[in-house]
Amino acid sequence: xxxxxxxxxxxxxxxxxxxxxxxxxxxxxxxxxxxxxxxxxxxxxxxxxxxxxxxxxxxxxxxxxxxxxxxxxxxxxxxxxxxxxxxxxxxxxxxxxxxxxxxxxxxxxxxxxxxxxxxxxxxxxxxxxxxxxxxxxxxxxxxxxxxxxxxxxxxxxxxxxxxxxxxxxxxxxxxxxxxxxxxxxxxxxxxxxxxxxxxxxxxxxxxxxxxxxxxxxxxxxxxxxxxxxxxxxxxxxxxxxxxxxxxxxxxxxxxxxxxxxxxxxxxxxxxxxxxxxxxxxxxxxxxxxxxxxxxxxxxxxxxxxxxxxxxxxxxxxxxxxxxxxxxxxxxxxxxxxxxxxxxxxxxxxxxxxxxxxxxxxxxxxxxxxxxxxxxxxxxxxxxxxxxxxxxxxxxxxxxxxxxxxxxxxxxxxxxxxxxxxxxxxxxxxxxxxxxxxxxxxxxxxxxxxxxxxxxxxxxxxxxxxxxxxxxxxxxxxxxxxxxxxxxxxxxxxxxxxxxxxxxxxxxxxxxxxxxxxxxxxxxxxxxxxxxxxxxxxxxxxxxxxxxxxxxxxxxxxxxxxxxxxxxxxxxxxxxxxxxxxxxxxxxxxxxxxxxxxxxxxxxxxxxxxxxxxxxxxxxxxxxxxxxxxxxxxxxxxxxxxxxxxxxxxxxxxxxxxxxxxxxxxxxxxxxxxxxxxxxxxxxxx
Ligand SMILES: *[C@@H]1O[C@H](CO)[C@@H](O)[C@H](O)[C@H]1NC(C)=O
Ligand SMILES: *[C@@H]1O[C@H](CO)[C@@H](O)[C@H](O)[C@H]1NC(C)=O
Ligand SMILES: *[C@@H]1O[C@H](CO)[C@@H](O)[C@H](O)[C@H]1NC(C)=O
Ligand SMILES: *[C@@H]1O[C@H](CO)[C@@H](O)[C@H](O)[C@H]1NC(C)=O
Ligand SMILES: *[C@@H]1O[C@H](CO)[C@@H](O)[C@H](O)[C@H]1NC(C)=O
Numbered sequence: 010x011x012x013x014x015x016x017x018x019x020x021x022x023x024x025x026x027x028x029x030x031x032x033x034x035x036x037x038x039x040x041x042x043x044x045x046x047x048x049x050x051x052x053x054x055x056x057x058x059x060x061x062x063x064x065x066x067x068x069x070x071x072x073x074x075x076x077x078x079x080x081x082x083x084x085x086x087x088x089x090x091x092x093x094x095x096x097x098x099x100x101x102x103x104x105x106x107x108x109x110x111x112x113x114x115x116x117x118x119x120x121x122x123x124x125x126x127x128x129x130x131x132x133x134x135x136x137x138x139x140x141x142x143x144x145x146x147x148x149x150x151x152x153x154x155x156x157x158x159x160x161x162x163x164x165x166x167x168x169x170x171x172x173x174x175x176x177x178x179x180x181x182x183x184x185x186x187x188x189x190x191x192x193x194x195x196x197x198x199x200x201x202x203x204x205x206x207x208x209x210x211x212x213x214x215x216x217x218x219x220x221x222x223x224x225x226x227x228x229x230x231x232x233x234x235x236x237x238x239x240x241x242x243x244x245x246x247x248x249x250x251x252x253x254x255x256x257x258x259x260x261x262x263x264x265x266x267x268x269x270x271x272x273x274x275x276x277x278x279x280x281x282x283x284x285x286x287x288x289x290x291x292x293x294x295x296x297x298x299x300x301x302x303x304x305x306x307x308x309x310x311x312x313x314x315x316x317x318x319x320x321x322x323x324x325x326x327x328x329x330x331x332x333x334x335x336x337x338x339x340x341x342x343x344x345x346x347x348x349x350x351x352x353x354x355x356x357x358x359x360x361x362x363x364x365x366x367x368x369x370x371x372x373x374x375x376x377x378x379x380x381x382x383x384x385x386x387x388x389x390x391x392x393x394x395x396x397x398x399x400x401x402x403x404x405x406x407x408x409x410x411x412x413x414x415x416x417x418x419x420x421x422x423x424x425x426x427x428x429x430x431x432x433x434x435x436x437x438x439x440x441x442x443x444x445x446x447x448x449x450x451x452x453x454x455x456x457x458x459x460x461x462x463x464x465x466x467x468x469x470x471x472x473x474x475x476x477x478x479x480x481x482x483x484x485x486x487x488x489x490x491x492x493x494x495x496x497x498x499x500x501x502x503x504x505x506x507x508x509x510x511x512x513x514x515x516x517x518x519x520x521x522x523x524x525x526x527x528x529x530x531x532x533x534x535x536x537x538x539x540x541x542x543x544x545x546x547x548x549x550x551x552x553x554x555x556x557x558x559x560x561x562x563x564x565x566x567x568x569x570x571x572x573x574x575x576x577x578x579x580x581x582x583x584x585x586x587x588x589x590x591x592x593x594x595x596x597x598x599x600x601x602x603x604x605x606x607x608x609x610x611x612x613x614x615x616x617x618x619x620x621x622x623x624x625x626x627x628x629x630x631x632x633x634x635x636x637x638x639x640x641x642x643x644x645x646x647x648x649x650x651x652x653x654x655x656x657x658x659x660x661x662x663x664x665x666x667x668x669x670x671x672x673x674x675x676x677x678x679x680x681x682x683x684x685x686x687x688x689x690x691x692x693x694x
Contacts, residue, residue: 039488040470042405044413046427048437050507052417055079057132064419064490067439068503068514071139075131076509082115083513084588085150087278087299087306088157089115092129092141096122097148099157101230104302108578109599111571111590113302118196120170136497137253151250152498153278155299156227158249164221171214179210201227201246232299241297245276255497259543261318261550269312278306281570282500282558286316302588303559304570318550321619323530326380327688328615335687340384342680347374347387350394359409361423361433365448366676368398369612372455377684395456403470420489421477440506443478443494444518447525450474454532464535475529481544495548501555513587517595518608519556523549527616553620560585560609563626580633581609602637606630607650612676613685627657646674649682656686
């Protein structure tokens with residue numbers, strides 16, 4: 010989604026019209042001072058020079074291609090792609106799985122080599138695609154394309170090697186514009202070319218063109234032996250995508266539009282979440298299927314898709330309200346919790362993540378108080394605490410840390426993260442931005458709601474925080490890449506940042522990602538900015554649906570996505586990678602199930618209700634995690650989140666347990682847990 014995105018413009022202009030008085034006019038006025046980070050890598054090697062003047066992606070589906078040596082694979086469904094040493098390898102991976110990990114091992118089927126001996130670089134990118142240039146080849150890596158497509162820009166020979174796999178045969182069809190390569194590993198690949206190409210077996214594991222070629226070559230694995238599969242690939246081989254853009258189309262809708270070349274219809278693949286939100290009138294080829302770690306991918310014909318999520322309510326307060334009989338208990342807890350707000354604790358907390366959580370915890374107390382008749386006048390104390398806590402970060406006057414601007418990758422970093430890859434959990438290398446900033450934005454939204462004047466005074470830095478992770482503007486995008494964390498094809502976010510990983514990007518906490526977009530939507534409410542609310546709401550809905558599809562391992566429901574052993578052992582995924590699923594966490598082993606559940610629940614806010622809407626599944630999760638709570642080292646804070654889930658179907662038991670807790674998570678409180686449980690809708694029957 011670079012500046013060269015003509016298709017998005019009308020939508021963005023529409024937004025900008027409602028919003029123009031809030032646009033910072035130039036980068037010189039970015040509200041945080043610039044720093045020269047020593048923690049970030051140098052982006053210049055793997056991007057075309059023309060891309061370097063605009064913000065670069067830091068959490069994208071092709072990040073491995075532009076970090077360090079750029080030679081780790083990325084998952085461009087349905088293929089793993091790796092580029093190194095002037096060549097590009099494609100693998101149609103076979104999933105391996107046991108009870109603790111599901112993974113796509115990279116084992117190249119075909120390696121396409123350039124004679125140029127040039128390093129690859131990104132020549133353009135869009136929401137759904139990236140162009141990778143290697144010498145005379147331009148690979149159009151488009152997510153969900155069953156074909157790997159590349160243009161040979163200058164006449165040259167093409168050499169395809171098959172690594173450890175022998176070539177059984179190379180057969181030629183249709184005037185040598187179609188070939189089938191049969192490998193000794195049993196894989197059969199079809200090669201289509203826009204002109205005759207004379208592919209010949211040169212050595213046991215090498216295929217070469219006998220003469221020069223220029224034009225377009227498309228390569229696809231035959232995922233099964235059905236004649237129909239090959240016929241479908243034949244039929245749609247003439248039309249290829251070169252880029253793809255996503256836009257938000259209002260009212261929880263997303264649209265994809267691919268720019269295509271050639272002739273005929275465009276054949277793409279849809280993953281299980283796509284299929285839930287695609288309209289029924291789209292042509293779906295049910296029998297045309299590829300395997301993936303995200304579930305079966307099926308063929309869809311069309312160069313634009315509309316995806317429609319069910320609307321979710323974005324509210325400050327609980328969605329269903331609380332019965333008055335519960336007010337006194339909540340009021341008592343609020344008085345106590347507000348009394349313990351501790352400015353000294355806050356100002357001695359340097360880490361942006363923990364600081365943000367302390368703020369958001371306090372902000373919740375004010376909103377809960379509003380809901381129980383403005384309980385006992387506690388709100389002014391919360392407002393005072395929030396101002397004291399938030400202002401130093403927005404004014405740049407917090408001695409222990411602060412927000413700064415990194416021009417190299419165009420985004421916010423923390424002062425402590427600007428000299429360290431590990432401080433603030435890697436915030437300085439663009440890890441976890443939406444998590445940390447989500448807590449700040451939540452707190453700012455609440456404070457701006459409670460004190461309009463304060464909100465107006467701090468509007469510019471407040472918006473800068475949102476724009477860092479959810480930049481949806483057409484103009485002045487030089488501050489930060491649009492939608493830093495959100496992946497429009499997977500329809501959820503990645504945390505990860507600028508570190509190369511063998512399995513691609515990852516995200517652990519879906520609930521903190523949901524909170525980030527929910528917080529942005531609330532900030533839109535606080536400032537009367539409908540565009541901001543619309544964008545935040547749509548991303549909240551998508552992130553929730555993706556969490557339910559891929560993180561929540563729901564045996565009973567729609568989820569037959571993972572293999573049996575993994576599904577039996579896990580009710581939630583720990584770390585979800587682009588190319589792997591793990592039951593461990595970054596900070597805990599797989600056995601610490603209370604952490605694994607908690608990190609998918611926190612922070613408990615009104616929209617949490619929509620994340621855990623399936624009561625049958627919630628019960629399964631609680632039963633699955635309960636034995637872990639018996640461990641002596643199981644933390645009280647984590648237990649609180651499990652009881653919050655139990656409260657969805659058993660208020661009485663859950664309240665009893667919550668009241669016995671000796672401590673709460675640093676972002677949680679007794680008030681918040683009581684508010685949550687007492688606001689659960691009464692069960693029918
Ligand atoms: C690239 O070449 C170097 C040097 O020959 C080699 O060590 C490395 O393994 C190669 N990388 C890949 C991915 O083939
Ligand atoms: C699962 O596979 C991974 C990777 O192959 C291995 O490290 C791990 O020990 C296996 N776990 C179990 C429980 O078998
Ligand atoms: C290819 O380039 C690398 C480094 O740029 C160099 O070390 C190597 O000798 C070159 N190989 C050939 C065949 O030119
Ligand atoms: C599918 O239906 C929508 C309205 O529901 C319509 O806008 C769209 O044009 C239809 N698409 C096709 C391919 O018929
Ligand atoms: C406030 O926090 C500081 C630093 O964590 C701590 O030393 C102090 O005891 C706390 N004050 C109260 C009243 O709890």
